[in-house]
Amino acid sequence: MNWKRLLFTAPLAILLTVAGFEISPVTPSGSVRTADMVASSAPPPVQVQVVVVVAEPTPTETPTPTATPTITPVPTSTPLPTATRNPNLRSTRVPIMMYHYISVPPPDADIYRRDLSVTPDNFAAQMDYLEAQGYHPIKLSDLSDYLLNGKPLPPKPIVLTFDDGYLDNYQNALPILKKHKFPATFFIITQFAEERRPNYMNWDQIEELAIEGMEIGSHTMDHPDLRRRTTAFLETQIAGSKLMIESRIGTPVTSFCYPSSTYDAKTIGVLRSDGYLAAVTETSGVYQSTNSIYELRRIRVRGSYAVNDFAYWLKYWIASGK
Numbered sequence: 019m020n021w022k023r024l025l026f027t028a029p030l031a032i033l034l035t036v037a038g039f040e041i042s043p044v045t046p047s048g049s050v051r052t053a054d055m056v057a058s059s060a061p062p063p064v065q066v067q068v069v070v071v072v073a074e075p076t077p078t079e080t081p082t083p084t085a086t087p088t089i090t091p092v093p094t095s096t097p098l099p100t101a102t103r104n105p106n107l108r109s110t111r112v113p114i115m116m117y118h119y120i121s122v123p124p125p126d127a128d129i130y131r132r133d134l135s136v137t138p139d140n141f142a143a144q145m146d147y148l149e150a151q152g153y154h155p156i157k158l159s160d161l162s163d164y165l166l167n168g169k170p171l172p173p174k175p176i177v178l179t180f181d182d183g184y185l186d187n188y189q190n191a192l193p194i195l196k197k198h199k200f201p202a203t204f205f206i207i208t209q210f211a212e213e214r215r216p217n218y219m220n221w222d223q224i225e226e227l228a229i230e231g232m233e234i235g236s237h238t239m240d241h242p243d244l245r246r247r248t249t250a251f252l253e254t255q256i257a258g259s260k261l262m263i264e265s266r267i268g269t270p271v272t273s274f275c276y277p278s279s280t281y282d283a284k285t286i287g288v289l290r291s292d293g294y295l296a297a298v299t300e301t302s303g304v305y306q307s308t309n310s311i312y313e314l315r316r317i318r319v320r321g322s323y324a325v326n327d328f329a330y331w332l333k334y335w336i337a338s339g340k
Contacts, residue, residue, distance in 0.1 A: 109307035114177040116316040121186035143325040155200040157233040162296035178202040205237035205275035225267040235273035
């Protein structure tokens with residue numbers, strides 16, 4: 019018996035068994051016996067019995083890892099807003115003109131009253147200009163309907179607004195608007211109409227405006243500063259005026275005008291909860307958006323404006339895009 023072969027192959031059998039190979043008795047081939055003979059005459063350090071490994075299943079050679087570079091994501095730029103529009107967010111550039119009195123100021127009028135007073139002749143010339151230039155006046159509710167719901171606007175839309183509910187709006191502005199078939203939005207101080215104050219429209223006149231296709235919006239109960247007020251105070255001024263208009267003339271009220279442009283975040287919250295859809299400020303500009311639907315911008319029409327001045331400032335603000 020070849021003891022060297024037995025001593026060598028026994029550990030190998032154990033290792034192969036541990037590795038999962040089944041060891042069956044094999045009659046050594048001639049080549050293996052020749053190797054044994056060579057190994058017998060070779061110096062002890064040379065273990066030729068390593069040839070026995072040939073009997074193992076030839077393992078699939080594990081490829082040496084190549085220098086395949088680690089694939090790292092190529093840095094991409096931060097995506098810019100795409101053309102995909104959020105259907106609930108819209109913007110447009112629509113001028114909202116701000117009027118107060120449509121009358122010749124009295125001789126003793128102070129600078130404030132004179133600045134707010136557009137004469138009937140100047141107002142008529144301004145409306146002639148708008149028609150000649152292809153503008154299409156709309157109500158403020160039409161603008162909010164576009165910003166909230168996407169209802170299309172006509173070409174070159176413009177909104178005409180009148181603050182405070184002065185009697186001369188009914189006497190002087192309404193006939194000129196009817197002549198051009200222009201709608202407009204009138205913001206009413208409801209308590210003044212209720213009390214039938216001199217120089218303010220009463221409910222019969224306000225109702226006639228609505229019948230003629232004009233929008234009636236709220237300008238609060240009695241024109242207070244709306245900043246830093248309690249919720250109860252704001253509800254009285256905002257919800258109370260809305261309910262009064264709706265009960266007196268039977269038309270829904272969705273538009274609001276801040277008295278002297280005074281408001282804060284709390285005011286806007288009450289407006290929203292009370293069902294108003296839009297509100298105008300005295301901030302100058304023409305850029306209107308869904309995000310600022312309770313802070314819509316306007317262009318003040320001053321009493322000193324001749325029609326050329328009116329045209330200049332209208333073009334200026336439209337060109338500015340602000």
